[in-house]
Amino acid sequence: MLLQTENLTKRFGGLVAVESLNLQVREGEILGLIGPNGAGKTTMFNLLTGVHKASEGSVHFGGVDITRKAVHEIAQMGMARTFQNIKLFGSLSVEDNVKIALYPKSKVNMLNSILMTRTYREEMERIEQKAYELLAMVGLESKGKHQASSLAYGEQRYLEIIRALATDPTLLILDEPGAGMNGTESEQLVEHIRKIRSAGHTVLLIEHDMSVIMEVCERIYVINFGKQIAEGTPLQIQNNTKVIEAYLGEEDAEDYVHAGN
Numbered sequence: 001m002l003l004q005t006e007n008l009t010k011r012f013g014g015l016v017a018v019e020s021l022n023l024q025v026r027e028g029e030i031l032g033l034i035g036p037n038g039a040g041k042t043t044m045f046n047l048l049t050g051v052h053k054a055s056e057g058s059v060h061f062g063g064v065d066i067t068r069k070a071v072h073e074i075a076q077m078g079m080a081r082t083f084q085n086i087k088l089f090g091s092l093s094v095e096d097n098v099k100i101a102l103y104p105k106s107k108v109n110m111l112n113s114i115l116m117t118r119t120y121r122e123e124m125e126r127i128e129q130k131a132y133e134l135l136a137m138v139g140l141e142s143k144g145k146h147q148a149s150s151l152a153y154g155e156q157r158y159l160e161i162i163r164a165l166a167t168d169p170t171l172l173i174l175d176e177p178g179a180g181m182n183g184t185e186s187e188q189l190v191e192h193i194r195k196i197r198s199a200g201h202t203v204l205l206i207e208h209d210m211s212v213i214m215e216v217c218e219r220i221y222v223i224n225f226g227k228q229i230a231e232g233t234p235l236q237i238q239n240n241t242k243v244i245e246a247y248l249g250e251e252d253a254e255d256y257v258h259a260g261n
């Protein structure tokens, strides 16, 4: 198991935002975490990535207990995330946005860069090549020299994903990657997520756009009021009455089921 939470709980004063959640992420899968507004999804992500500290329970990543680890320690262990709000360097080029994310893993040091040694030049070439390989995963390789802020909204979101991927994470956590995308952009998003998994990354995503979730996820957890109410394949989740109730409200759910859906 790549990631595992046990009885993970987060309280904010009297409010239990996440209650005894047991989430398991298998290596190589595309897993979705869904739930109505205020269900606790973002809190859960913040617990996994170390932004919030758990009130109770534990998180293990790659077999290591990360419950009390700091955000940067967890990131160094191979967990990367994107945010609901786009966080790019808008005035820099698309290519530079990716390169900046690649530098921390590079072998160049100050002396090499001042002396412009061969090691430095080779490393710069390697970084450039890697940046374009990553951009090609989301179809942005022809826009490397464009200013990041000039990209269409969906493309900016893809670029953000690529920046997270530049750290070569074992687990990539996507926080509403489809937010604000149009139909074509979300369809492409599904393709991009598949490519990312094929490149060897495990993907966990929170998403409001059900078409994206149902299309791309192999397994889905549904939470409501901080608790798990279902877990299963997209088909199982679509037919689960507890899930339908949570999203539609109980009376509407009965109508929905009676209507033969």
Ligand SMILES: Nc1ncnc2c1ncn2[C@@H]1O[C@H](COP(=O)(O)OP(=O)(O)OP(=O)(O)O)[C@@H](O)[C@H]1O
Pocket (backbone or CB within 6 Å): 012, 015, 016, 017, 035, 036, 037, 038, 039, 040, 041, 042, 043, 044
């Ligand atoms: N820092 C905080 N302090 C107090 N309460 C919080 C805090 N963060 C979240 N909450 C509360 O915890 C509950 C879960 O919120 P959370 O943002 O995790 O839900 P969500 O499923 O991500 O919702 P959405 O889909 O609307 O983003 C909500 O009732 C929210 O008001």
